[in-house]
Amino acid sequence: MLLSLLKHSFLRQKKAMAMMVVSVSMGTAIAASLIALSMDIKGKVSKELRSFGANITVTPKIEGIAGIAGQRRYLREEDIIRIKTIFWRHNIVGIAPALEENAELSYGDKRRKITAVGTWFKKELPLPGETAKFEAGVTTVSPWWAIEGSPPEAGGVVLGSSLSRELGVREGDEVLLDERPFKVTGIVETGGIEDGRAFLDLWDMQQLKGLPGKVSTISVSALTTPMDEFAYKDPSLMSRKEYEKWYCTGYVTSIAKQIEEVVAGGRAKPVWHIAETEGIVLGRMSMLIYLLSAASLLASALGVSTTMVAGLLRRLDEIGLMKAIGADGIQIIVIFLSEALIIGTAGGIAGYVVSIGVAKVVGLKVFGVALSERALLLPVSVAMALLIAAIGSLLPIRRALKIKPAVILKGAR
Amino acid sequence: MMDFITVRGAHREYQTASALRGVDLEIAGGVWCSIVGPSGSGKSTLLNLLGGLDSPTKGQVFIDGVDLRTLSENEMARFRREKIGFIFQQSYLIPYLSSLDNVMLSQYFHSMTDSSEAEEALKRVGLGHRLHHRPSELSGGEQQRVTVARALINSPKILLADEPTGNLDRENTKLIMELLKRLHEEERFTIVLVTHDPFVSKWAERIVTMEDGRIIKDEPLY
Structure with a gap:
């Protein structure tokens, strides 16, 4: 039944779902590229810094x-x-x-x-x-x-x-x-x-x-x-x-x-002044990368949240009815999180694929060498995408849980 | 001993109006009770209180000995799916699901789905040939029969019906009422049916009349 609900939910909201997948994949791609950069950058920047002596x-x-x-x-x-x-x-x-x-x-x-x-x-x-x-x-x-x-x-x-x-x-x-x-x-x-x-x-x-x-x-x-x-x-x-x-x-x-x-x-x-300078430079670069990653993930989650809330407004009757016939909070949460799971998985895989290209371009432009592909980033990307989707679902879920079936059913009448 | 449904001094006040002004009502188990009255008399509000869809601002509602005030939101949801079946004026079906899936949705929230049981329920309401049709492919009477099947699929103890024939013509109204009568005779669940249609209210064993948020008449028919 859940699968049927999900299938119809996706089929009926193709554009919105596609937007959410794109939003998640963009956020994931940026974050995964930055993580790939941070993994390689330490070696590459450290190599560059070796010119300090x-x-x-x-x-x-x-x-x-x-x-x-x-x-x-x-x-x-x-x-x-x-x-x-x-x-x-x-x-x-x-x-x-x-x-x-x-x-x-x-x-x-x-x-x-x-x-x-x-x-x-x-x-x-x-x-x-x-x-x-x-x-x-x-x-x-x-x-x-x-x-x-x-x-x-x-x-x-x-x-x-x-x-x-x-x-x-x-x-x-x-x-x-x-x-x-x-x-x-x-x-x-x-x-x-x-x-x-x-x-x-x-x-x-x-x-x-x-x-x-x-x-x-x-x-x-x-x-x-x-x-x-x-x-x-x-x-x-x-x-x-x-x-x-x-x-x-x-x-x-x-x-x-x-x-x-x-x-x-x-x-x-x-040679401490060199070792410490390297540590400070690399530490700050890592911090910058993590902050940018977090910002892109957050922006992506906001995109998902906004689209999902818009979708929720179209589904008020449906959620109200489900609650009226006995759906409890957990069952409503399961429906939304399952959607988020699908969006997150699709967005994560797409984001990983995009991140490979982005990391290569950035690596070539900045260091003159394409950054290596890392299979490890696939599960990391999917995990990040799931996190984005889950965070993006929080507000819609909260709003869905607050729906009073009596008000919805009365209002629609 | 407490009746199956007991309402004591129920008030329901909204910001600008009072929908219920001290309602006391007791309904024994297995009884079919119609609630009638003009629009705005508080019939639907009372029905929502009985179904746990709304709470009284003052007073108490007991169903099968349970004080609904003591239930958390999730306990209330569980209470609804285990003890109550709803039929609304509009059919309120999920538009993209087939008749069968709409009935199975109620099973899903209750425990687990059983398509053969859901199919049987639809056959009992005369829709064995409409299992895989979506609501938009059904007539108003057929849609309402799907909601009857959905309401009864989990064998509730109470059926709450809010103007179940309000959007139907006389012929379909009669069909629905005959169906409810047959099912009530077979299973003896309690029915509380809100209507302003005298033809519909007469199928009950007891008619409660409301006006201005109060019960003004309570008459047994049998």
């Missing part, structure tokens, strides 16, 4: 007497690639080692005490146990560095722009670094302290300073999950379950912890 710095752990005595410690070059073996290895998108030491730079009769840095600008590293290679180097963590010329190869040096101006050095000139000749292959400008430094290939620097296989810092660029309240908890105070959850979430802190586990004698610290 490394968000984790690994330095040698200096403890006890060594710290007091000011003794220098180093990290091992061979540990660098081990960073690509941690649980969150796929989130590591850039690694650049550095061996920073004081040196004397001479050009003609000009001499300067400077900080020389041995690093990789671009280097392919074989991944342990894999045939694929990982591209490491300064270009992967600090893509904004503008080099005029070319990166330093063996026997070459790149000077910071202010340093080169000060000494009057140009690309192709030869300078002495701790009395050893190096050819200037390029001038780098970063807008930071690097502009006053000299950059050599890491191997050259190790040879120059007699520190083979040593590095003083490793900068790591990792895609991270925005820090939330839980992420700031002290891991040493966490329960086993909490610790597992924290460890298996891509927080900058948990990734840093995992890096410490593979870099011998290393202390990995998040």
Whole structure:
């Protein structure tokens, strides 16, 4: 009987029902697209934000007497690639080692005490146990560095722009670094302290300073999950379950912890101003997306409600009669919610299909890459659509329950 | 012992008028009682109170020992579907449902549908050949017979009929009244029938006359 009532209700109100399905599907499509965006956006925006620079710095752990005595410690070059073996290895998108030491730079009769840095600008590293290679180097963590010329190869040096101006050095000139000749292959400008430094290939620097296989810092660029309240908890105070959850979430802190586990004698610290900025940006974007989703769902529910109330006004006699012959509140609610269930399911499926297209277009326009389809969004879309339809039904149901059969039957007479 | 229907000092006041001004009425179970009177005398209002479609602003209504004031809205709906059958002046059928579905709708709200039982009910009112016709495809008399079948499908204890023949010609009126008489004799449910037609009121065992919201005459015919 319910099916018969529903069938006739839909057949008699084709336009109104179609309007409601469209309204639900539009709201669902917008919300589902935004959710798809929010699922992908974190990765994509996080990737974009990686251009801010490394968000984790690994330095040698200096403890006890060594710290007091000011003794220098180093990290091992061979540990660098081990960073690509941690649980969150796929989130590591850039690694650049550095061996920073004081040196004397001479050009003609000009001499300067400077900080020389041995690093990789671009280097392919074989991944342990894999045939694929990982591209490491300064270009992967600090893509904004503008080099005029070319990166330093063996026997070459790149000077910071202010340093080169000060000494009057140009690309192709030869300078002495701790009395050893190096050819200037390029001038780098970063807008930071690097502009006053000299950059050599890491191997050259190790040879120059007699520190083979040593590095003083490793900068790591990792895609991270925005820090939330839980992420700031002290891991040493966490329960086993909490610790597992924290460890298996891509927080900058948990990734840093995992890096410490593979870099011998290393202390990995998040670069907080970057990590926090990312967290704030992503958090605000997520909030914006959720608010827009909620607004579109609400607008859609209002559309459903308005159309349903209009339909109810046409069905006052029918509802009044049903109540007169014994329909109780629950039975009336069942009729309306069943209609909402059909509208919601149809709208949800339609909304999901539309959302695939919308997400692709938005992804292409904003990120230049189509966002991936997610089958998970189908049940989510249907659930949202059902929610819209159910919320949209609340007012009509309330009005239907208030119908006094005696008034309706008398009024119609 | 309380009668099957007992109304004590019932008033029904609306914002601008009083429809009932202290009605006392007792009707024994199985009796056919007609309520007559001019328009605006309070007949339909009294019938609505008996059916729980409306509540008195003052006074009490007891049906089968139940004080209707004590029932919640849902309990009242349950009470209506279990104990009362309604026939209105207009046939008040769901226009898009067939005769059979209209009868089954009453079953649906009561408990569960049984198409063979609904079919049998329609045959009893002479509509075995009109099972799948919609109201618009039926004559006024046929539509009213569908409402009779719908009213009685759940074996109610009371049949409340408000001007059931008001829109029918004499021939169809006679058909409906004969049908009600036959069913009443077979099942002995209580009938309270509101009418202003003397031809219709005379089929009852008792006639209550109302005027200006009060009962002014109460006469048994048998």
